[in-house]
Each structure stands twice: as structure tokens, then as C-alpha cells.
Amino acid sequence: MDKLRAEKRVNELRDLLHRANVAYYQQAAPFISDRDFDMALAELAQLEDEHDLSDPDSPTRRVGGMPSGAFPAVEHPIPMLSLDNTYNDDELKAFDRRVSDILGHNDYTYAAELKFDGASVRLRYEEATLTLGATRGDGNNGDDITANIRTIRDIPLSLKTNSMEVLEVRGEAYMEKEAFIRLNEHREAEGLQPFANPRNSTAGSLKMQDPREVARRPIRFFAFDLLTETPVAGRTHREKLEALRLMGFPVCQFTRFCTSIDDVLIVIREWESMRRELPYDTDGVVIKVNEEKFHDELGTTSKFPRWAIAFKFEAEQAVTTLESVTLQVGRLGKITPVAELKPVLLAGTTVKRASLHNEDEIIRKDIRAGDTVIIEKAGEIIPQVVSVVNRENKERGLPFKMPSSCPACGEVLIRLEDEADWRCINPQCPPQIRERIKHFASRDAMDIDGLGEAIIDLLIEENLISNYADLYLLEKEQLIPLERMAEKSAENLIRSIEMSKMRTLDRILFGLGIRFVGKTVSKDLAASFNSIDELMEANEESLTCISSIGPKIAQSVVVHFNKKENRELIQRLKDAGLSFESAKTVTVSQKLSGMKIVITGTLPAMTRNEAREMIEKHGGSVTSSVSKQTDFLLAGDSPGSKYDKAVKLGVEILDENRFRERIGI
């Protein structure tokens, strides 16, 4: 591209990205998808770089349009008090007695709500429009994080009410357990330290400097209180929750209204037993006097309101003895220290081992063999050692020290400067070979039934396999003579291996065991490339255009496919008959065959990705900018400059309905 054309394109992209930022942050009406935004931003950065067109005002310099630096402090006009905690029934009954003593009657009821393990936030609405979002801070002063709050989709930017009054809404930002696990998977893929629990990751996410990053974090919100300037006489908490719901706030369905503290206790028992099945973490129940008129009468202590209390559930922790620390070698050579424990019951299962993460963690917590330790299980995460109970214990072993060589193969261990883990870099290290094959055969990868750890060990021992491609050369006759392998099981194993040839590209990619490429990243890669050949030719720049792929993942993918031995393995898998084509290229009709289509604006009934998929399924392709070669523009609400350009060039414009008619759906 010559400089003049590059300049023109740079201006186009800057204009688009500026408008996209304004639409996203100020008008809350995004007109392009995150993916399109990221692609445009990447293209702009590349052009600026190649043609020396940098500009301090470019969107590449001001991601999200937000200034960096600390957040401004904001004072809470009504303090955000924390709640008094109780852990047992007697204390809760004592709370109830205090309430009735102060009021001098029993003419009140209770609201019981689940307590969320997240971060409390305060929202301010003026003329039904969100004007402020703040953290709790110390209860009197918090951080003004409005720009970040605006990215949380559960929080309405304007209320479904015509109230002109100033309203304050309080609630909890939280993360669902599954979303949290996915987030950590991505963090590990980026070489970042995973978050300890959903609460930490929520609080950390809310305080990030770049709202675009916050927008990618799966933060949810439940509203639990409404404060109005003019008090409403005789109002109850129940009515406030109903009002919040009508304004468009998510309100947790687990809210009950009870006439006595005994009824509250029944609700607590019920929720305590179902808490593990909930999609989010809860650490207790909040009990509030339902009638607002009694709140003033009850008042507050210096720290807590007297009209509310939190009943905390028993933590999912257990105490046991750490017998020894062993080292595990992962499939990528990572050395993980593991605590071998005296078996103990925790959250319904017997736990014998717990993760100790890495050397630094063990030293920081000063964990040694012989210690009495507290272990904890949070959500679906594997148990971990939280702390040492008794350091005065005379039976304590010596402080932990990482050996200098691999416990399995003797190779000298290395630790890169920006990493917490030690690694064995010998590709022939036996546990690594075994773990790679195990990973390839695992349920989320090739799902080879009957190929368990013991069989893999046996096959390696007998020199029948030394990598996953060797699996496809196995014959029944080689298996039958093996120990514990009858004719029937040999037949079954060969059939399972045969069946695995039908797995889709994303699962094969996951199975290859590329560093940083987990389940979700594999799906994203498979969805973005038509075949493994395309992926193998991709460079780091084009990989980072995919919104979930950062530079670390991109580099790792490129490095993996550049290695001769890896290319050979893939060729051998291809020869065995595995399909390395992406499933998304399956076309259902040729109605849009060869057509170049551009999408703009918000479509009423489908996302842009769905529209893209639909177009590809019918033989068409989606391009990013309108030109004379464009066959038609699919336009939704608030279309951008593409619309004007299509009009100017006389390109046909279809809305969603006419587009559906065209492809017959």
C-alpha cells in the first residue's frame, strides 16, 4: 500500500474507532462487535507502524478513551456499612431479641437474601440515567469507577422508569463460577497468575485502568437496595426489590420474607444445602428487618446497622496433616509441588492431595512436611493449602527447597524470569511423554475410551508408542500378548482409536497440547481458521486479531508449528485420516455463493457473529469494508459510515428480514 492510500485508510479507521468508543462509553450503544473493534484497531496499529503515521491522539494510544492513573475518590453521602456477622443459630436468635427489645413489640417481619461473595458497589442515577458507579472502599469513601461500571451488562445505563429523582442503588458485582474458571484458564494461557477465587477476580477487575479490559471480564450484578431522596412512608424491603426489578435491575431470585426468626432459620438450612449447586459463590444469608420505618428506630452502632445481620455459612475448609511434598512433572515440563495429606473429608469428598502451586507460594506460607494445615476447596477448583495452623510443632520438617534437577529424568530445571514455575525442558522426559499422550486421549480432546493411564504406561514400556501419532499405527495383534489385555479389550481399544479420527478440529487442536492453548482457546482458533494448514501459516499478528488471543498465546502457537517434529506429527495424524478442516465451512446452500457481504449496525434478531456464520453457511463471505465489489450490505440499527458508503456506491442494502428472505430462513 502506498503512503497516500495508507494515510486515507488510517484516517478512516481512526474515525471509525473514535465513533465506536463514543458509542460504547458515552452513548452505550455499540455499533460494532468487540471482534470487529479489535480487528480495526490491529489494522490501524500495523498501518501506523509501517507508514510511520503515529499520532498521540490516535485510538491506538487511547484505548477506551480513558485517562490512566488512579481513580478519583468519592464520598458516600450515606455510608456503606458492613454487616455484623454471626455463625450460629443462638446468635441469630439473640439478634432477633435485640430487635424486639428496642422496638418494644414483635410487629415486624424479615427479608432473607443470599449473601454474594463478590464486591459491593454503589450506583447513582439522575433523571433515570447512570451518573456514578463507586466501590465501597472503607465504607465512607470509595473509588469512582463509573467507566468500568458502564461495561457491566447487567447494570442498566438508563432506567425503565420515568422517575426524575436522584436514586441510589446498591448491589453486588460478582462472577459466576464457570466464567471464573474460564477466565483463569485464559490468564494461565497468558502466563499470568490465576485469581484465587471469584471474589478476588471481581474486585480486581473493577479496579482495572482500561474499561475495555473490564468489558471482557464476565462480571455480573445483583441489586439489593434502593435509596431515594424523599422517603416513602410505610415502604418495605420487598417493595424496594420489586421497584428495582421494574427499573431493569437483576434481583436475586433467592429472597424470602419470613414472619419469625424460626422461619428465617428454616430458609438458611434450605439454602445451605443447595449452595454448591448455584452457579455463583455464596457465603451466607443476609437478614434484614423488612419494614423500612423500623430502620431509623433501630439505628446503627458505630460500625453496623442494628436492623440487619449476616449469617455466614460454614467455610468449606478442613484441617489435616501434611505428610510430604512431592513433585509432579506436567506434559509441558512444569514442575508442580503437591501436598500429600492425611486423608480428610472436605465438601463431601475425601481429599488426599492438594496443590501447593509453586515454590514461591510454599515459601511465602512457610509450609513444611509434618505441619497441621488448613485446606480449602472453592467452587470446582482443586483443593489448596491455605495456611499452617501450628508452627510451634516440633515435628516440622525442613523448609521446602526445589531440587536443581528434574525428579524424573535428571535434566537441570530452569525458571524463566517472569514465571513462577520451574520446568524440565527435556522433550524425552518420560512423565512428559506420558502426560502428552494422556492429554491427547482425554475426554475433552480425542476422547479415546479405554486408553487410561495404566495402558499408556504399558504401551510406552513395550516400545509400542512414544508419541500420540503412534496410537494410529497400533494393531490388535500387537496388543493381545500384553499383560491384562484380552482379545475383546484389544478390539475395543483399536475401535476407540479408530473412532477418535472423527473428532473436530477444535478438539484435535486442544489434544496437540500446545502451550497456553486450552479448551476455549482451541475453540476460538478452530472458529477463526478454515483448516489447520491456514492456522499453521498464520503469523503472530493475524493470530492476535482474534479477540481472545494475546501475544503470549500467538507466539506459542507460531513456535509450536514452526518445529519440524511437530509438523511431522501433524502430517502423520493427517495420513492416519484425522480431519483437520474446520467444521464451520460446511455449507448448507449456495444461495450466496461467491458473494462478498458487509455487515453494519445492530441486527434485531441475530448477533453479528450469527449473521457471519449464516452467510458462510450459504456460501458467501463477510468482508470488512464496502467497495464496488460488495454484493450487498446487511444493515441493522444505527449503521455506521459503511451505510453512507454503500448508498454512495449504489451497493444494495438489505435489512435482516430481507436478508432472511434471500436465504430462505
Ligand SMILES: [Zn+2]
Ligand atoms: Zn524431566
